[in-house]
Amino acid sequence: xxxxQVRSFVVVARFSSFTRAxxxxxxxxxxxxxxxxxxxxxxxxxxxxxxxxxVELTRIGREMLPVxxxxxxxxxxxxxxxxxxxxxxxxxxxxxxxxxxxxTVLPPLIARFKxxxxxxxxxxxxxxxERINAAVRDEAVDFGIGSxxxxxxxxxxxxxxxxxMRAVVPAAHPLADAVEIRLDRLIEExxxxxxxxxxxxxxIDRAFADGGxxxxxxxxxxxxxxxxxLVRAGLGIAILPSTAIELRMxxxxxxxxxxxxxxxxxxxxxxxxxxxxxxxxxALRDMLTSWEA
Amino acid sequence: xxxxQVRSFVVVARFSSFTRAxxxxxxxxxxxxxxxxxxxxxxxxxxxxxxxxxVELTRIGREMLPVxxxxxxxxxxxxxxxxxxxxxxxxxxxxxxxxxxxxTVLPPLIARFKxxxxxxxxxxxxxxxERINAAVRDEAVDFGIGSxxxxxxxxxxxxxxxxxMRAVVPAAHPLADAVEIRLDRLIEExxxxxxxxxxxxxxIDRAFADGGxxxxxxxxxxxxxxxxxLVRAGLGIAILPSTAIELRMxxxxxxxxxxxxxxxxxxxxxxxxxxxxxxxxxALRDMLTSWEA
DNA sequence: CATATTCATAAAGGAATTTTATTACTGAAA
DNA sequence: TTTCAGTAATAAAATTCCTTTATGAATATG
Numbered sequence: 001x002x003x004x005q006v007r008s009f010v011v012v013a014r015f016s017s018f019t020r021a022x023x024x025x026x027x028x029x030x031x032x033x034x035x036x037x038x039x040x041x042x043x044x045x046x047x048x049x050x051x052x053x054x055v056e057l058t059r060i061g062r063e064m065l066p067v068x069x070x071x072x073x074x075x076x077x078x079x080x081x082x083x084x085x086x087x088x089x090x091x092x093x094x095x096x097x098x099x100x101x102x103x104t105v106l107p108p109l110i111a112r113f114k115x116x117x118x119x120x121x122x123x124x125x126x127x128x129x130e131r132i133n134a135a136v137r138d139e140a141v142d143f144g145i146g147s148x149x150x151x152x153x154x155x156x157x158x159x160x161x162x163x164x165m166r167a168v169v170p171a172a173h174p175l176a177d178a179v180e181i182r183l184d185r186l187i188e189e190x191x192x193x194x195x196x197x198x199x200x201x202x203x204i205d206r207a208f209a210d211g212g213x214x215x216x217x218x219x220x221x222x223x224x225x226x227x228x229x230l231v232r233a234g235l236g237i238a239i240l241p242s243t244a245i246e247l248r249m250x251x252x253x254x255x256x257x258x259x260x261x262x263x264x265x266x267x268x269x270x271x272x273x274x275x276x277x278x279x280x281x282x283a284l285r286d287m288l289t290s291w292e293a
Numbered sequence: 294x295x296x297x298q299v300r301s302f303v304v305v306a307r308f309s310s311f312t313r314a315x316x317x318x319x320x321x322x323x324x325x326x327x328x329x330x331x332x333x334x335x336x337x338x339x340x341x342x343x344x345x346x347x348v349e350l351t352r353i354g355r356e357m358l359p360v361x362x363x364x365x366x367x368x369x370x371x372x373x374x375x376x377x378x379x380x381x382x383x384x385x386x387x388x389x390x391x392x393x394x395x396x397t398v399l400p401p402l403i404a405r406f407k408x409x410x411x412x413x414x415x416x417x418x419x420x421x422x423e424r425i426n427a428a429v430r431d432e433a434v435d436f437g438i439g440s441x442x443x444x445x446x447x448x449x450x451x452x453x454x455x456x457x458m459r460a461v462v463p464a465a466h467p468l469a470d471a472v473e474i475r476l477d478r479l480i481e482e483x484x485x486x487x488x489x490x491x492x493x494x495x496x497i498d499r500a501f502a503d504g505g506x507x508x509x510x511x512x513x514x515x516x517x518x519x520x521x522x523l524v525r526a527g528l529g530i531a532i533l534p535s536t537a538i539e540l541r542m543x544x545x546x547x548x549x550x551x552x553x554x555x556x557x558x559x560x561x562x563x564x565x566x567x568x569x570x571x572x573x574x575x576a577l578r579d580m581l582t583s584w585e586a
Numbered sequence: 587c588a589t590a591t592t593c594a595t596a597a598a599g600g601a602a603t604t605t606t607a608t609t610a611c612t613g614a615a616a
Numbered sequence: 617t618t619t620c621a622g623t624a625a626t627a628a629a630a631t632t633c634c635t636t637t638a639t640g641a642a643t644a645t646g
Contacts, residue, residue, distance in 0.1 A: 001372055003296050018624060031604050033625060043372060044379030049568050052611045052623045059432065060378060060571050064371065071367055078360055079294055079336060085353060086337030139352065275342045278353050311593060324635050326594060345592045345642045 003075065005039035006068050008032055009047060013065050016055045091280035092121040096135040097145035098199060100163070100224065101267060102126035104243045106145070109291060113284050120280045129199050136270050142281035144270035145288075147199040158269040158289060163241040165203070165263035166255040168227070170234040173254075180257040184211055190218035190236035192227045203265050204239055210261075228253065241265060296368065298332035299361050301325055302340060306358050309348045377412075384573035385414040389428040390438035391492060393456070393517065394560060395419035397537045399438070402584060406577050413573045422492050429563050435574035437563035438581075440492040451562040451582060456534040458497065458556035459548040461520075463527040466547075473550040477504055483511035483529035485520045496558050497532055503554075521546065534558065 011021040012032065022032040040047050047061035057065065084090035097106055102124055110122050125141065132144035137154055149157050167186060169175050187208065193215065194201040208215045218236045221227045227238040231253055245255050269288065271277075277285060304314040305325065315325040333340050340354035350358065377383035390399055395417055403415050418434065425437035430447055442450050460479060462468050480501065486508070487494040501508045511529045514520045520531040524546055538548050562581065564570075570578060 001296065001368065003294065019622085028605055029624070030606085030626075034603075037625095043375035045375050045572065046569050050624065051567060052625085053613055054567075055624085056568075058569055058571070059435070060375070064375065067371055071364060071371070074364055075294065078357065078364070082336035082338050082353070082357065142352070274344060274347075275349075276339050276351055278351070279338065312591085321636055322593070323595080323637085327634075330594095343593065345594085346644060348593080 001039065001042050003072070005035045005042075006072055008035045009039055009061075010065065010069055010072060012036060012048065012055065013057055013061065018050075018055060086279050088117045088280055088283055089119050091119075091278055092123060093278070093281045093284045094123045094125070094141040095143060095145065095284075096125045096127050096132045096141040098129065098132070098147060098267075099126040100200065100241050100244050101145050103224070105267075109287060110284075113287055117280065117283065120283075122284070128197060132270060136272050139272060139275070142277050143272075143285055145267060146270050147265050147267055148202070149268055149270055154273055156271045156273040158271070160267045160269055160288065160291075163243055163265040163267050165200070165239050165258055165265070166242050166245055167258055168231050168238040168240055168245060168253050168255045170231055170237075171254060172234060173237070175237075175256060176254045178256050180259045182260045183207060183258055183263070184213065184260075186237060186239070186258070187213050187215070191215060192219040192221065192230045192236045192238040193217040194224070194227070195220050195222050199265060200239075200241060203263055207261060207263050239263070294332065294335045296365070298328045298335075299365055301328045302332055302354075303358065303362050303365060305329060305341065305348065306350055306354065311343075311348060379572050381410045381573055381576055382412050384412075384571055385416060386571070386574045386577045387416045387418070387434040388436060388438065388577075389418045389420050389425045389434040391422065391425070391440060391560075392419040393493065393534050393537050394438050396517070397534075398560075402580060403577075406580055410573065410576065413576075415577070421490060425563060429565050432565060432568070435570050436565075436578055438560060439563050440496075440558050440560055442561055442563055447566055449564045449566040451564070453560045453562055453581065453584075456536055456558040456560050458493070458532050458551055458558070459535050459538055460551055461524050461531045461533055461538060461546050461548045463524055463530075464547060465527060466530070468530075468549060469547045471549050473552045475553045476500060476551055476556070477506065477553075479530060479532070479551070480506050480508070484508060485512040485514065485523045485529045485531040486510040487517070487520070487533075488513055488515050492558060493532075493534060496556055500554060500556050532556070 008021065008025060008027075011024055012018060015021045015024070018032050018036075019029050022029045025032065027035075036048065043064075045060045046058050047064070049056050049058055081090065095106070103126070106124060110124065114120070114122065123141075125135070127135065129146045129148065132141075132146040133149065133152065133155060135141045136144045145160065147163070149155060167175075167181055175181060193204060196202075196205075205215060219227075219230050221230070224240055224244050227240060230236060231238045239258070240255075242255075269285065271285075276282075301314065301318060301320075304317055305311055308314045308317070311325050311329075312322050315322040318325065320328075329341065336357075338353045339351050340357070342349050342351055374383065388399070396419070399417060403417065407413070407415065416434075418428070420428065422439045422442070425434075425439040426442065426445065426448060428434045429437045438453065440456070442448065460468075460474055468474060486497060489495075489498075498508060512520075512523055514523070517533055517537055520533060523529060524531045532551070533548075535548075562578065564578075569575075
């Protein structure tokens with residue numbers, strides 16, 4: 001049985017006429033006659049009683065019509081649904097991102113995306129690096145945004161931008177007017193750092209270790225806003241990603257570039273290798289990769 | 294979208310392999326590749342991520358698989374259902390018949406039919422002549438069995454057999470040993486006749502009228518069994534169709550042929566003109582027309 | 587590094603479907 | 617009753633579509 005035949009059956013039944021049905025279907029009448037005959041043969045039952053003057057459903061045809069019509073409608077709905085996904089008029093994008101990115105870079109991007117594609121749902125999950133990779137691996141998310149991804153055959157990474165660390169100092173601090181500070185100079189100050197396990201912290205620990213230092217932070221916090229609060233209270237200097245600083249504090253607190261070495265954190269897109277994305281996710285990814293910060 | 298493509302989709306998904314799926318579908322692998330590509334194009338979305346080493350559903354493919362599988366199953370169920378009807382393994386036959394026929398000739402016939410086709414349901418409705426025709430006309434029944442059908446463009450009739458009227462007399466009646474009786478001789482007896490409106494009664498009234506007589510029955514009954522009861526009580530002579538007498542009373546009561554004129558009632562099959570019958574109804578009709586009483 | 591396996595592609599062949607042209611039938615009108 | 621108009625069925629030709637054959641490209645395995 002072919003769907004085309006079923007479609008023809010429904011139209012012939014509706015019009016009680018092969019000629020008019022053929023018109024609507026953009027077919028010639030003999031083609032339609034053949035289609036109905038084939039459908040009847042594949043079902044083994046007559047669907048229409050027809051002569052040159054009238055076409056009428058048989059009892060069995062009458063019984064089958066609503067059933068087949070419903071099934072046809074469901075098929076069409078599936079197709080329509082798929083096409084809406086293809087046209088970005090329906091769908092969901094699932095992302096896992098580092099909290100710093102999820103809180104700063106992504107919101108305006110997602111806002112622009114929603115503006116363009118209001119019917120697409122975006123699910124954003126903030127997680128630490130390792131969980132991002134895991135989520136991408138089991139396809140719990142369409143893609144992830146992380147940092148410092150170790151090479152993994154299952155994962156494919158695309159560099160997005162580099163996040164440079166800056167030192168955030170209290171307004172009253174003697175360094176407040178400086179432009180840049182060397183990393184080893186910071187060791188003398190009470191430091192406010194992110195928890196161990198965060199990608200920002202690993203980067204800082206590694207940099208200090210490379211310089212022969214061991215950091216003992218004055219405060220360890222989970223959220224960047226806490227770090228900012230501690231700085232504002234004059235309790236120490238925080239080392240935070242520049243994206244977060246630019247977006248969240250504006251001119252409120254002074255921040256200094258860190259030199260020698262510059263602390264860079266590459267922010268990368270994480271994709272499951274060899275897997276295509278749903279159209280909506282692809283569109284968002286494209287906006288992300290072509291994005292000028 | 295074609296059902297064939299959907300079928301292929303399901304099989305490829307099940308096997309995660311074009312080659313093995315093609316095997317199962319009795320196709321070559323390139324043909325299958327083309328089918329899946331076409332399906333993807335008609336839907337506008339990728340269903341599989343594939344390389345030469347692995348075939349895996351995309352997220353959208355994974356979402357669509359159960360839906361399409363269900364729809365495919367429903368289609369197959371419709372086809373299977375139709376084929377079972379064609380093979381007389383499922384279906385219903387609806388008949389409207391005169392009460393005398395419904396009570397006597399049909400039961401053994403239906404019994405034989407059910408023996409041969411146990412899964413077919415037979416719905417038998419007993420009605421008077423006019424209602425039989427109406428039921429056939431609006432296709433409330435597949436066919437009818439009546440008598441004395443006036444020509445009607447919408448109806449087609451097939452003679453089945455002739456029902457001959459006989460006089461049923463009480464065992465103690467002086468005529469009990471006779472073989473035949475003339476119709477005009479019956480007028481002298483107390484007669485037990487069916488209600489006006491029944492086809493048996495019309496036949497009798499007409500016959501008497503032709504002979505210049507007006508019948509005034511001693512009893513008018515609705516059911517033949519009532520008539521038989523009255524005869525058994527010695528209250529009169531009943532004029533009943535021979536089929537009914539043979540089948541229901543056996544040797545219990547004597548009955549006489551009626552001569553000059555013989556009262557015949559043609560029993561005919563009534564069909565809606567130009568309409569085909571469902572397979573089950575056709576089978577029962579065939580048994581009926583080829584039946585030796 | 588070679589090999590075997592697997593999916594993709596292109597061209598040729600074959601199958602199925604559609605169109606064109608015609609016939610046969612039916613109901614309505616002359 | 618006959619004719620006419622309209623309709624579905626049929627047959628053959630043309631076309632479209634699909635499948636196969638042959639081959640290529642990619643990748644994991646030994």
